[in-house]
Amino acid sequence: MTTTSEPVAEQVQAFLTERTRQTWARDTDLFAVGGVSSMFAMELVVHLESTFDIVIAGPDLALDNFRTVDGMTALVLRLREAEQ
């Protein structure tokens, strides 16, 4: 099964909107603008793992991978591809 970026990005945006009550552009740095705490990053990790059935570990478990919707989307697609 291949996954394209659009549905993944939309899912991540929907989760962010639900949890932060604001909308986020795909390239906005979530942590830099102060809208999201770094503690929230772990929620993002857990959410991506359970939603997309992936395991994020080792060097992938770095804050930089969760800074933007685009970054998270790329990570999800890469990990899903690696599993196939």
Added chain:
Amino acid sequence: MLREEAEDFSLAVLGAGTMGLGISALAVGHGVPVTLVEADAARARQAPAAVTAQLRMAQLMNALPADREYGELTVTGSLAGAAGATVVIEAVTEDLTLKTKVLAQTAALTGAGVALVSNTSSIPIDELAGYLPDAARLIGTHFMNPPYLISTVEVVRGASTGEATLSAVTRLLGVLARRPVVVGDGPGFVTSRILHPMINDAARVVQEGTATAEAVDTLMRECLGHRTGPLRTADLIGLDNLADSLRVLAERTGDHRAAPCELLLDKVRDGHLGRKTGRGFYDYGKAQP
């Protein structure tokens, strides 16, 4: 070099509460093997997953050395598990009777050269030392929560604390990449003595209807440079632990301002203990690591 030094230590942590879990994660993440002793069976069962969650969080925050393998974590219900440790850190509930009982039993189980460390947030080290056969072995550390993220540790040297004990703890903190600041003894030492009554006042301001928790924290952060705001910090400490610490301070200093305010006591009674239960001064939705 650090890797080998980490393996020189075998750490026993007593109590799998917020701080016991956090200190265990810090040590394991720096390659130090840890035996975590927790008498409560349900808590002991949850401990490995809780430590793993903190290790993941620490890794995410880039707070662990990348080139060191994790130390082994062993969880046991029996204090006898502490017998082989080179350093013991006690992190049970902030209660004099419980702490002294656990420390005295541990002193009898471990070798005469093993440093006994109390991670008390307020009870004076000399007061705890009075219950031990050899007061020189006892010292205090005051790790902040979460331990992996805050790299400075308040170290409390009691009047009787021995040089060897101080040196063992300093060496351990070096392996854990924490910077010790050694201070003298007294109720609440430095950080709790100053911070906890301030948080109590912040809660009192909310109790009296002068401002919301958000307003208090925003002013303290943005006008006075407090990193997280006193009430969000309270939620991170745990409101039950904070109330216990304030009682210790009020009893030992005679300062009525330190006696936990009604709003704080109400929240503790209602089980709203902060991040660990998902609600305190703020609502977190569900329990947070």
